[in-house]
Amino acid sequence: MRTVRALTTVLLAGTGLLLGPAAAASLADSPSPAPTPSGSASADAAxxxxxxxxxxxxxxxxxxxxxxxxxxxxxxxxxxxxxxxxxxxxxxxxxxxxxxxxxxxxxxxxxxxxxxxxxxxxxxxxxxxxxxxxxxxxxxxxxxxxxxxxxxxxxxxxxxxxxxxxxxxxxxxxxxxxxxxxxxxxxxxxxxxxxxxxAGGGSLAAPLVPGATTENAAAADAPSAVEARAPEGGWSSGWWSDRWIWTAVGGALGALAGIAGYSLTRGSGRPSRVPPAV
The missing domain is CATH 2.60.120.380 (Jelly Rolls)
Structure with a gap:
């Protein structure tokens, strides 16, 4: 049982290490409430x-x-x-x-x-x-x-x-x-x-932003269409999603279930001790 406890502790610690950066990245990617605009700078930004x-x-x-x-x-x-x-x-x-x-x-x-x-x-x-x-x-x-x-x-x-x-x-x-x-x-x-x-596997080689390279393409001979300005944080690479968190949790729980099953099976297979005859 000491071995089982030790393996369980190691797995839980590993799961914490996996979930720590992932959860932090997930929180960083999630939108936070915007502050109330105050001043001309905030008004210009909106x-x-x-x-x-x-x-x-x-x-x-x-x-x-x-x-x-x-x-x-x-x-x-x-x-x-x-x-x-x-x-x-x-x-x-x-x-x-x-x-x-x-x-x-x-x-x-x-x-x-x-x-x-x-x-x-x-x-x-x-x-x-x-x-x-x-x-x-x-x-x-x-x-x-x-x-x-x-x-x-x-x-x-x-x-x-x-x-x-x-x-x-x-x-x-x-x-x-x-x-x-x-x-x-x-x-x-x-x-x-x-x-x-x-989320889905894979990503585009580049976002669909065809056309002019400037924001103001008022000229009639603009090549195609005005492209949208990239998001402030840049275009997503498409590799990260919170599915990584659930994958790590599922792997850790599966490992714990395997250890628990092995422990139960090993315990039930041992012969019971018969008290010596008097």
Missing amino acids: AGPTEAGTTFRTAAAFRQGQQATAEASTGDYLYWVFPADTGQRPTVTASVTLPEAAVRHGSSTWRIDVYDGLRRRQPCVYGMQSRAAAKDAASVELSCTLRTVRPWAETWDTDPLPGSYYIRLTVIGLPEDDLGQRFTARVGAVSAEQGGAY
Whole structure:
């Protein structure tokens, strides 16, 4: 039994060594609550672009957590681009401040669409991607929660991959007399970290960030599309997930179960001692 206790102590210590760095890395990767903005520096950090592009090639770049704004005319297509990394489930929101009700002739319907770096439209699993606004409504709120970004996918698959994500906002239905009226839009994107439950083996050689090398590609001859700025911590390598923790715990528990089984089997196989005859 002393041998069993010693082996158990060693295994538990080894498990602690395995879980210590892993847990620390997991906590480091998990998002921490953002401090309350105070001062002009914090306000500038949270502010995004104040204009939107009109095509993929001129999309305005912003980071997750920022708020991008733009003023345009009804009927225009507005484009923004932001980065999303492996394990994130982005939620895109848009708020449209409508023209005054006195100058509008009827209701309108607004819509947001999200495209990945290959310009594949990504479906929304939650949220109101399209919404109608009554003639007297002052604003309309839209949202779209995407599927979790995967580290890689088969060539035939359409799963979201790490890289640039493009937002397109436009009105899809309104009286013809209301075309050209001015409105204001505010968009943003935040992500929830999904962890190892959505992790997969392998990773892309590079994130899907095709196109221009500058953030402001307003020139008409921009080569492809504005790329999203990389996340502040850089693009994920795709190798780490909290599955490593559960793998280490499972291995340690399996080893302990093996030792316990061996001890029980060895104990039950010993012949019982018969007291000597008097």
